[in-house]
Amino acid sequence: MLDIQLLRKDLPAAIAGLNRRGFAFDEAGFRALEDERKSVQARTEELQAKSNALNKQIGMLKGKGEDASAVMAEVNGYREEMKANETKLAAVQEKLNAFLRLIPNIPRPEVPEGKSEAENVELRRWGTPRTFDFPVKDHVDVGGPLGLDFDTAGKISGARFSVLKGGLARLHRAIAQFMIDVHTTEHGYTEVYVPYMVTSQMADGVSSFAKFKDDLFKIEGRDLYLIPTSEYPVTNFVADTIVDAKDLPLQFACHSPCFRSEAGSYGKDTRGMIRQHQFDKVEMVRIVHPDQSAEAHEALTQNAEAILQKLELPYRVVVLCTGDQGFASAKTYDLEVWLPGQGAYREISSCTNFEGFQARRMQARFKNEKGKTEPVHTINGSGLAVGRTLVAILENGQQADGSVTIPTALVPYMGGVARLERA
Known part of the structure; x- marks a missing residue:
């Protein structure tokens, strides 16, 4: 939520900022x-x-x-x-x-202007996409013989679900464990386990429930919704709280399933695991002093990049333009991993600085050096989406014989198995 004092003291500046993202105030x-x-x-x-x-x-x-x-x-x-x-x-x-509560956040001044994702700005690339001497397959064709089963999932639950079997299921679990271990032992995050359901009030704390409730799965007869990301419960740790300034920053990492109705995405990414109703994600959340939010945003983004680098997956970083930002975002970086089966970079992490926007909605505050309460700043990002990481490993590690080479960093989590092969 925007600071009401900003609107009262300098309404033209606020309107100009909202106009940059195409919002008619x-x-x-x-x-x-x-x-x-x-x-x-x-x-x-x-x-x-x-x-x-x-x-x-x-x-x-x-x-x-x-x-x-x-x-x-x-x-x-x-x-x-x-x-x-x-x-x-x-x-x-x-x-x-x-x-x-229906007004989006104002983009930071350095965010590039634009109307759609076509105008996002690439900042950097890491890694060189592999060249293949055999016809490249996408993850659906690579994963099918290894245990990626959409038919069984469709029989059980319908479209946009998947079943993983054998070594592929183990690899999925290994990816999540590896990510959590890196973030907690190398990046300073505290691991947390959270409920997979939140109330509408908690959902409205991190975004606009009125605008996005159709994206959520509701528990019938209860004021509870399945989480679309663990950002929802984790960020709300500080809802209705005055955090002691000496305890900042707070840093949490959480592995959870995520549930999304994918409202409005009819016809998009219907093949494979890219866009599903249920998927796993490791989320990073930072709650920081306002003076540290820009620096913390860069650091969190680098934490997500570190996972891709350790897995030797080529990727690029883009900054979203004003027209492609999320409702609560002040600034967002997307990490896009190279998928040879699609011949394109696809989003695998979105790292966002919300500044005080979420905190005002949640009433999450701290006392500054003058003893006055003010909103904390919140930052979060995927570290990473587990299913999309699995997709990237299958496509980048595929071999001519149908096997898949597992990144070296994951081999210890696979009990020494370095290659997935058809049983």
């Missing part, structure tokens, strides 16, 4: 709500001043032994109106909060 609607708030507050202050003056008059009358009942009745009338105004002000404030 309802200035008239905002001004109407603000005028209503100011009117109620001004009338309340006027009544309070009159009440205070009359209270003094009552004291003087009583001191002289004179009748003060008429003045007391007038004061009581003011108090009744002030009480009614409290209710009015609460209602206006609720309207303002609802208005603010």
Whole structure:
């Protein structure tokens, strides 16, 4: 949620920032709500001043032994109106909060302008895509003989699910364990295990529940939703909390399944494991002092890159343009891994600095050096998407005989197995 004081103090700057991402701010609607708030507050202050003056008059009358009942009745009338105004002000404030919760974050100044992913800007590449001396297959054709089963998954659950068997299932588990181990032992994250369901309030803390609830799977009859990423429960660790400044930064890593309805993605990536209703992900979350958020964002992105480098998977880093940013994002880097079966780089991690946007929605604060509370800053990113990492290993490690070479870093997690072969 945006800082209301920014809108009140420099509305043109806020509107200009939102215009960069193509969001049409309802200035008239905002001004109407603000005028209503100011009117109620001004009338309340006027009544309070009159009440205070009359209270003094009552004291003087009583001191002289004179009748003060008429003045007391007038004061009581003011108090009744002030009480009614409290209710009015609460209602206006609720309207303002609802208005603010539908407004996206303002992009950081250095974020490139653009309308779609076509205008994202590549920053760097790592690794050289492998050349093959045999026809390259995609992960569906490579994985089928090794235990990647979409038919059984379809019979059980329908489209956009998969079953993994044998060595392929073990490789999937090994990838997740490897990622968690690297982040906790080398990058300073604390491993956490979380519920796979959150309430609508918690979902609204990290994004706009009203805008994105159709992307979530709801538990029938309960105010609970399956998590689309462990960012939802982990970031909410600090919801409605004043964090001790000396405890910042907080860094968490979490492996969990993720569930997405993929609303609006009809016809996209229908083949294979790229876009599924259920998938695993290792998530990194940092909760930091505002002065450290830009630096922490770079560090978290490098933590995700380190996984790809250890797995020897070629990738590139792009910064998303204003038109491709997520609702809550102030700045986002996407890591895109090379998939030879598609002949393209595909997203495998999205690393985002939300600045104070999520914290204001969650009421996650800390006390600064002046003793005043202010929002913490939150950063998160995939470290990495497990299924897409499996896809990248199958496609980049495929051999002419149908086997797949396992990255050296994963061999210890595979009990010494260095190659997947058809049983």
